[in-house]
Amino acid sequence: MAIEEPAYEVLRSDGPFEIRRYAPMLVAETWVDGDMDEASNKGFRLIANFIFGNNQRPDSDQAAKI
Secondary structure, X not given: OOOOOOOEEEEEEEOOEEEEEEOOOOOOOOOOOOOHHHHHHHHHXXXXXXXXXXXXXXXXXXXXXX
């Protein structure tokens, strides 16, 4: 399974570094505390829950899930 990557244009490159221009895109992100392993696990679960529809608190007044 390949991971989809957004298209970009390289504006400048210097050795292993590139300055890129990306088209507008929608992303989901979260901030969590912990060391790299712990934070990665927590962050993955939060994003997975969001993607699979478990993204609304029971006490929320929001009419539709995001």
